[in-house]
Amino acid sequence: MKKGWINIKVIIYAYPPISIGLSPKFVGNECVIIVPMEMKSFYKEYNQKSIYYIDKFEYHLIISVIQDLMKNSVIEQFIVLSEPDVEFGGFLNDYFGANETGQGLANATLYRNKYIMRSVLNGKVKQPKFSIVDSKESIYRFFQEECKKLILKPLSKDSAEGIEYISCGTDINQIGTLAYPYILEESIEHELMFTTDGICVGDEIVAFFIHQYEEPIMKTFERSRRHITRTCFLDLEEHLREELFKCTQTVINTFNKSREILPFHMEWFYDGENIIFCEAASRFGGKIGTLIQSTYQFDIFEAYWHMVLEGVITEPVKFDSISRPNKVSFNYSAYLREGELLEIPKLERSIRVKVEPGTVYTTSSNIQQNSFEVYQSVSSELMYKEKVNELDQLNQKFIFKK
Known part of the structure; x- marks a missing residue:
């Protein structure tokens, strides 16, 4: 290294830093961040010498x-x-x-491209039958072979974006x-859909947690008109917890070939018998x-930044050491409904409202488009059901006129 040069790590992020738990103390001489100018107001408390603002979040800039x-x-x-x-x-x-421990393109592709992802995991975890398609003819062929309800997905999209269901030739x-091409x-x-979340260092899991969605994401748009993410059942069976841990470890063993320090988020179907990737x-x-x-009183963001920026690596977790939840968070x-919002009901301070009266909205097409959201914790499954029922009633008090 040339005299006077320094080693740095560069964070590239287009959104508010709070969404990844990046506090000002982590941004300094040896860690800089590149962000779009429109995010400048979120970085007032950060070391401005270590922030590089660009007019637009475009790769050439x-x-x-x-x-x-x-x-x-x-x-x-x-x-x-x-x-x-x-x-x-x-x-x-x-x-x-x-640094060879940075996430390379091959690893990033495995976590991003659904077809490559499934291809590499084929035979390692249970997963749906799949094929890559690029025309209606190739969709017909697969449909005739399987004669089942199918899902058409873009290879690299988020939050159920661009998904279509196919149940007949029509x-x-x-x-x-x-x-x-689509998958x-x-x-x-x-x-029921479970999630497994945590931090891995190479093929070792160093933090691990199980959560679940109240109902299948695609069905929330048709039925309840809201999305709930929660801690797993307080009495979730031991064999399911262990299977989720083992399957997560299999994915990480398959994808990670260096000492990448990564947060991970995985989603798993549960059909009553099998955990399916x-x-x-x-x-x-x-x-x-x-x-x-x-x-769990564990700050996963803080733990990750200490690891990736300061090299403070914790020991791998074993299944027997994984904490069980003692409350439901x-x-x-x-979701938004179609029409002009006429009225917002009286709300508790903990509820974050994302809409304004007099504004015309279209029906939510992804889980990020909300009229309001709230985080809460309760001590039992019964109290959880009661609280969700209260919030469902509150949701109906947001009056939209078509």
Whole structure:
């Protein structure tokens, strides 16, 4: 290394830092962050010398900043935690990064591209039958072979975005021209979806937690009109907990070939008998970091940043050491309804309202589009059901006029 140069790590993120638990103390001389100018108000308390603002979050502008930084710095690692950008982060680590423990493009692709993801895991975990398709003809062929309800998914999209269900030939006829390949897979009938979240260092799990969704995500748009993420059942059977841990370990063993320090979020169908793999991501799981803090008094964000920026690595966890929840912590997110919002009911301070009266809204198409959300904790399953019922009633008091 040239005299006077310093080693740095570069965080690239397009959203408010609170969503990844990045506090000002972690951004300094040896850690810089590249963010779009529109996020500047969220960084008032941060060391401004270590923040590089760009007019728009576009890759060519990011690379220009990186090339300037490399004139007097060695970039050890790029940290990219926004799911749409992880493959770009992988490219940066492979092309510019000096530290082999940064997440490379191959690893990022495994966590992002659903077809590659499923292909590599084939035969290792239970998962739906699948195929890659690029035309209506290829959809027909797979449909005729399986004769089951199918799901058509973009290879790399988030939050159920772009998903279509296929249960008959008419559904296929209604699909437009496929502009790019999709993954087509059998639809798993399930009423429960588990998530496993934590931190891994290479193929070792160093933090592990189980949560679940109140109902299948796609069905929330048709039925309840809200999405609930919660800690797992307080009496969740031991064999299910162990199976979820083992399956998560299998995915991590398969994907991680270096000493990458990554947060992970995985989703699993449960059909009453089997744990079936849905998908995995190398990021924090939406609302789950807050739920972990509330239930287990463990700050997963703080732990991750200490590991990736300061090298403070904790010991791998074993199944027997995994904590059981002693209360139910949950996030309730109410979907938008179509029309002009006429009235907002009187609310508790803990409820975060995301809409304004007099504004016209369209029906939510993904789980991030909400009229309000709230985090709460209760001590029993009965109290949880009562609280959800109260919030469902509150949800109906948001009056929308078409």
